[in-house]
Each structure stands twice: as C-alpha cells, then as structure tokens.
Amino acid sequence: MSSLDLLFGTQSSAAKGGDIRKVTLVGAGPGDPGLLTRKGFDALQSADVVFFDELVSPEIIDLLQPQTRCIYVGKPCGSAAMSQSDIIEQLIRAARAGLRVVRLKGGDPMVFGRSGEEIEALRAASIEVDVVPGITSASGAASSTRISLTHRDYAAHVSFVTAARREGELADIRGLAGKGRTLVVYMGIARARALSEALQADGVDAALPIAIVENATRPDERVIITTVRELPNTVARQNVRSPALFIVGDVVRTYVPADASAASDARA
Numbered sequence: 028m029s030s031l032d033l034l035f036g037t038q039s040s041a042a043k044g045g046d047i048r049k050v051t052l053v054g055a056g057p058g059d060p061g062l063l064t065r066k067g068f069d070a071l072q073s074a075d076v077v078f079f080d081e082l083v084s085p086e087i088i089d090l091l092q093p094q095t096r097c098i099y100v101g102k103p104c105g106s107a108a109m110s111q112s113d114i115i116e117q118l119i120r121a122a123r124a125g126l127r128v129v130r131l132k133g134g135d136p137m138v139f140g141r142s143g144e145e146i147e148a149l150r151a152a153s154i155e156v157d158v159v160p161g162i163t164s165a166s167g168a169a170s171s172t173r174i175s176l177t178h179r180d181y182a183a184h185v186s187f188v189t190a191a192r193r194e195g196e197l198a199d200i201r202g203l204a205g206k207g208r209t210l211v212v213y214m215g216i217a218r219a220r221a222l223s224e225a226l227q228a229d230g231v232d233a234a235l236p237i238a239i240v241e242n243a244t245r246p247d248e249r250v251i252i253t254t255v256r257e258l259p260n261t262v263a264r265q266n267v268r269s270p271a272l273f274i275v276g277d278v279v280r281t282y283v284p285a286d287a288s289a290a291s292d293a294r295a
C-alpha cells in the first residue's frame with residue numbers, strides 16, 4: 028500500500044459523516060509569503076492534504092500545520108513529478124476520502140495554471156470546486172519593479188501571453204506589443220529567440236525595451252533591462268532562470284534600479 032493509499036484511507040475528522048466532497052484551488056502568489064491572501068492562508072491552515080506546484084515558495088509551505096500532508100506534484104522545466112491526469116486522479120481520490128483538499132498553485136490559479144482542466148475533471152466527478160485567487164506574477168513583478176503596466180503616458184492596453192502553448196509553438200503575439208501597449212510574456216525563457224523574431228516580424232521596434240524579471244517578489248529577484256532585438260542574447264548571456272517573465276513595452280522606460288549595480292544589458 029502506498030503512502031497515498033494510507034493517506035486516503037483516513038478521513039478528515041471534520042469531514043467524517045459529512046458528504047461534501049470538495050477541492051479548493053488556492054493561488055500562492057509569486058513567492059513572497061506576505062502576498063498570500065488571508066482566505067488562501069485560512070484554506071491552507073485547515074487542509075488535511077495540500078498538492079503543491081513547483082513555483083510555490085518554501086516559505087508558504089512552512090506556513091502549513093505540521094499534521095498537513097504536503098504532496099509535491101510540480102513540473103520542473105516541463106518534466107512532471109506527476110502527470111496532469113495522475114494529479115487529477117489523486118485530487119479526486121483525496122476528496123472522495125473525505126479529506127479537506129487544497130490544490131496550491133503559484134501566482135493565480137486561473138492564469139496559466141491548468142486550473143481549467145482540473146475544474147472540469149473535478150466537476151465531472153461530482154466534486155465541488157472552490158477557487159481562492161492569488162496575485163499573478165505579472166502583478167507581483169510590476170509592483171516589485173515599480174513598472175506600472177498601464178502607465179497613462181505609455182500604455183492603454185496590457186496583454187498576458189504564454190510563450191509555451193500546449194503544442195510547443197509560440198503563441199500568436201501579433202498586435203499585442205508596440206505603441207500604447209504592454210505585453211507580459213510568461214514562460215518565455217526557452218522561446219526568447221522566437222519571441223524576438225515574431226515581435227520584429229510584426230513591425231515592433233527592435234529597440235523597444237524589455238524588462239526581464241526573474242524570481243519576482245522573492246529575496247533573489249533580478250531585473251535585467253534589454254531590448255526586443257537583444258532579448259535572446261541577454262537571456263543566454265545573463266543565464267536567466269525560471270521563474271522569469273518579460274515585460275515588453277515603453278512602460279519599461281519608467282524603471283529605476285534600486286541601486287546603481289542593477290543589471291542592464293541593453294545594447295540598442
């Protein structure tokens with residue numbers, strides 16, 4: 028019998044006798060534990076079991092009660108600790124065992140978090156789903172860098188795009204960047220060259236600034252300023268690591284480094 032079988036063989040004391048079967052999806056925010064919502068904190072405190080992702084910071088896991096079971100189901104660099112279908116199966120089993128189940132995801136669970144698939148599968152299994160939003164990493168990065176994504180002098184539109192579509196190709200970014208627009212690119216490190224080329228093919232100025240924000244809101248946050256043309260070279264030269272996102276647009280001109288040593292890699 029696996030440890031999961033043992034776990035699911037025991038019912039939560041609160042759920043015993045009741046027949047509500049529920050999973051709560053909680054957004055952990057971008058890393059700083061102070062950015063977890065109060066509602067998310069309460070859900071974590073009362074959970075019997077928490078299934079958590081790669082990008083959930085250790086400081087948030089430290090907030091859990093000692094008796095709470097933590098099950099890591101992350102996908103470091105695309106390789107899964109547990110496949111998406113296994114994750115869904117375990118969520119269903121835990122909920123059916125009467126446990127108070129939290130599915131904890133980095134950022135906001137409803138932004139590039141595969142929550143849609145999990146909600147559909149849980150509903151199909153007649154399991155109730157609650158969602159507690161989190162601060163998405165674009166908001167976290169905007170705040171920690173003080174780059175307002177919609178600064179009125181520069182942008183009236185903001186788009187969030189993933190560079191990693193299900194089929195592996197770059198998302199269609201036509202019309203999303205350039206004058207009056209801010210584009211925030213999630214999961215872009217491995218597709219920096221394709222992104223740079225696609226932006227230039229769309230007529231975006233090669234000198235348009237980009238802020239690369241690595242580990243936003245965490246103690247090891249790093250901000251690198253570059254340009255559309257230089258993006259792939261900067262990512263390689265500066266050895267940019269996940270998690271990182273790109274803020275593309277004139278709003279980046281408002282960035283003021285916290286100290287004079289902050290990196291700049293623009294060679295426009």
Ligand SMILES: C[S@@+](CC[C@H](N)C(=O)[O-])C[C@H]1O[C@@H](n2cnc3c(N)ncnc32)[C@H](O)[C@@H]1O
Pocket residue numbers: 057058082132133134135136137138139140162163164165168212213214215240241242243244245269270271272
């Ligand atoms: C699978 S998506 C999850 C997004 C998450 N649901 C959110 O709302 O932020 C993972 C990507 O989010 C971005 N990301 C998440 N946390 C980040 C952080 N602390 N700093 C910079 N980017 C982050 C990166 O682009 C990373 O590759």
